[in-house]
Amino acid sequence: MIKLTYVKKAIITAACITLCIVLPMAFHSIPNAGSIYCPMHIPVLLCGLICGWPFGLLCGLAGPFLSSVFTGMPPVAILPIMMIELATYGIVTGMMMKVVHTQKVYGDLYIGLVIALMTGRIVAGLMRALIFASGEYSIAIWVTTYFITAWPALIIQLAFIPMIVFALEKAQLIPMRYPQSYNERV
Amino acid sequence: MNTFIGSYIEKKSLVHKLDAFIKLICVFILITAIIMCQSIYSYIVCILFLTIIIHISHIGFFNAMSGVKHMWLFFVMIFLMNCFFFESSYSLWNWGIFHLSYEGMIQGLNVVLRVVFSMIVGNLFVSTTSPLDIVGAIESFIFALRYIGVPIQDVAIILGVSIQFIPMFIEETDMIKKAQIARGARFESKKLLDKAKGIIPLVIPVFLSAFKKADELSIAMEARGYHRTRKKERFHHRHIQMIDISILIIVIVFCIIEMII
Amino acid sequence: MSVKVKNLSFQYDKGIKVLKDVSFEIKKGEFVGIMGHTGCGKSTLIQLISGLLTPTSGNIYIDDEDINHKKYDRALLRQKVGIVFQYPEYQLFETTVEKDVAFALKNNKFSQKEIKERVRWALEMMGFSYEDIRKKSPLSLSGGEKRRVAIAGVIVSQPHILIFDEPIAGLDPYGRLEFLKLVKALHQQGTTIIMVSHNIDILCEYTQKMLVFHQGQLITNESTKDIFNNLDFLSKYQMETSQIRHISQKLYERGFIVSPYITNYQEFINEVKDVLNRGQL
Secondary structure, eight states, rough: OOOOOOOHHHHHHHHHHOOOOOOHHHTSSSTTHHHHTTTTTTHHHHHHHOOHHHHHHHHHHHHHHHHHHOOOOOOGGGHHHHHHHHHHHHHHHHHHHOOOOOOOOOHHHHHHHHHHHHHHHHHHHEEEEEEEOOOOOHHHHHHHHHHHTTTHHHHHHHHHHHHHHHHHHHSSSOOSSSSSGGHHHH | OOOOOOOHHHHHHHHHHOOHHHHHHHHHHHHHHHHOOSSSSHHHHHHHHHHHHHHHHHEEEEEEEETTTGGGGHHHHHHHHHHHOOOSSSSEEETEEEOOHHHHHHHHHHHHHHHHHHHHHHOOOHSSSSSSHHHHHHHHHHHHHGGGTTHHHHHHHHHHHHHHHHHHHHHHHHHHHHHHHHHTOOOOOOHHHHHHHHHHHHHHHHHHHHHHHHHHHHHHHTTTOOOOSSSEEEEEEOOOOOOHHHHHHHHHHHHHHHHOO | OEEEEEEEEEEEETOEEEEHHHHHEEEEOOEEEEEOOSSSHHHHHHHTTTSSSSSEEEEEEEETTEETTTTTOOOHHHHHHHEOOOSSSGGGGGSHHHHHHHHHHSSSSSOHHHHHHHHHHHHHHHTTOOHTTTTTTTTGGGGHHHHHHHHHHHHHHHHHHEEEEEETTTTOHHHHHHHHHHHHHHHHHOEEEEOOOOOOOHHHOOOOOEEEETTTTEEEEEEHHHHHHOHHHHTTOOOOOOOOHHHHHHHHTTSSSSSSSOSHHHHHHHHHHHHHHHTTT
């Protein structure tokens, strides 16, 4: 039985931060992938889901920051917004996993993810509107663009993250959320 | 995969010599000042100030502007959206939901200029500070957080480990990508859904291998007796000199001026 | 299914020359070993042959067709050349073994029936029982099983040329033996095999020909037996010969056997049998 100790959570967080830097680089050679899929979101969401909110928060702040320092992506100008958005994801997913217990892994993951993705986008959209454009109409535009341009990323995150979680559970790299239901699934 | 855009330019200048931690604080203050820009005068002061910094940093105008060129489409979009969607009492031209207005144009210009200026400040910081110094500065910055109960030592270890992971993960990801390409994986499909499906063989193994590495390292660390740290953190000694303090004061004064005009 | 390499050079963006003017030919059905110190360009070479990297200059011909020509069909190359990287188990990702092994086929419009047959063949080739393994998750298998599934995922497209990069690293002695048996079986079915390895004994045992690299240059391209009998040459490049060669040298010096030029196990056994038959011992 695998147990997530404090050290293990810390190192998993470190790995997720590294993936925030490496995944966008890997996607770099695939045309348009970076802007469509937001590859940096996936490790942050996973980190929050698996390690809890303090680690998710750290990953959400440090991931984009280090990526910006080492690779220049995202550019410094949009870095603060991105950090706020990702940090929100990390915190909310972590908290959701603590609060939501539907007895189904899928249920927990989807509820957590949907709420986190909504909150993160709303927070980031608001911040963006407040910082860059203060007109009343602009807020509405910013929020809508946040959802319209980013819908492929939304779908990808909702589809990929449960897949990755199951793969990690099967490879016995993270503990089962509901060990008793394992046999039913298989 | 080898394109590190991180753009440190080694030169000897006042800006390079500045303490990285102080410089980081200056960056935050400058960006705040830029966001505060409202009037034409504030922009002129801002441009003057940035020109002086670029000049004394010896990194050259083009390096300071790097990245700005690539984002022209983004700028045009922001500008046009503000031009046409800004709700104003008086518009020059109407068509459906589009309203062209003076206020909108000014708002659009405002946004674009702010982003460009922020990018210049960011470029100045990363091209005059070596990546190692940047990390050191961040460490010091985070150190301040200890007073609100953040386990700084642990954060430092996590950041250190994640930086050490970078070359290993890059290599690993590259290998996985090549192995899947050799098995006939296609990443460059035109259709969005196929494209998304196409990256599964890349993303899942990358995460598995990353978590495997994390697992191995954490076992090794626990075996060597790492636990949750409670002990006091050694302070990263910084040699902050008069020049650093004076520059910081100048930047703060600049920020206040920007807010007033 | 021959591989012909002509004046091949490769250089990374940063300007380090990894391969310098390499030319050789590998004929159909050969079992070729590649050897050299770490950083000598072996990995680069096999990635060039499988079309994962593009040469800086020079050409690679597979079946007399230039694989870097604009009109060359990359999908065809993927079918012709299979490559098994070091630690191939990291490429597994599907939910079942069957799906994972079939991955290489899905991109090349095969019929369902054909896919199933090939997957069965590949898994059985790798020593699994198809019915037992197909529904299992590849991620929850043991290390050795994972590797065999991953290799099945490469051989399933029945490549004519199969490249292995350090295939035995991290396998236990039994796993090694099993694996080498499978490689031999594939070779006997007519597959051209190229194997990169540091393990000299295994190279001596299985390969017919060797390509030896030193600092990006091909320093020799002869039969395995000749290379490992040329002790002066090997020591010049700080390389070792096989255990068997050492033993036969010692035995020869003491007058037990007639010739010291024995590099592999089978020859050694034959020689010893000969000696015993002649009653010299």
